[in-house]
Amino acid sequence: SKPKTKRASEERDAWSPDDLRRLFTSPIYQGAKSRHFWREPGKVITRNARYWAPLLAAFHPLRLEEIAQLRIVDIKEEDGVTYLDIHDRAPLEEQHYKLPPRKLKSKAALRLMPLHPLVLELGFIQHAIKSAAAKSPLIFPELKPYGAGKRLGGKLSKDFPLLFQSLGLNLQFHGLRHTSSTALKRAGVHPDIIDQLSGHEIQGMRGRYG
Secondary structure: OOOHHHHHHHHHHOOOHHHHHHHHOOHHHHOEOOOOOOOOEOOEOOOOHHHHHHHHHHHOOOOHHHHHOOEHHHEEEEOOEEEEEEOOOOOHHHHHHOOOOOOOOOHHHOEEEEOOHHHHHOOHHHHHHHHHOOOOOEOOOOOOOEOOOOEOOHHHHHHHHHHHHHOOOOOOOHHHHHHHHHHHHHOOOOHHHHHHHHOOOOOOOOOOOO
């Protein structure tokens, strides 16, 4: 398993229940002034990448770019379990969309991620079905390649610090991912399983999680 110091630093980065409460009672989730004035209170809830990315990271140890580059076909079901297929394959049928190639941190990041029941209850599958109408393979078709790295999550990586700051949270997005892995640890899940779900290398293990 991973060195203890790494796990300890992840637990330090994790968000507290109070931090999470502040985030999930913010205008994005309770109602904003408009789609563009998304940090100001109002009555508009826009279920876009800004809405879903923190939820996905808080309940699944996913990286921001892994979330941003999700395709509709990555949602799969087997034996009654709905999951995300996290991979870096480049299907031929995607070529004419001119999307940036998928980027994963390492081979260990190739993995299957069961979707949390709460995320399903909130309508994540229905969101993906609506996205299909945009004639884009992306679950979040509003995301465009951004910045020097041409990453689909590039704009989100600028937006979220502004949001967190406006809520008085001196925290980072990747801390949400650590929140989910810390919750798994406290629930008694085996460290190797947590590493697999988090896309970390497992020492002494050959091959990859699939």
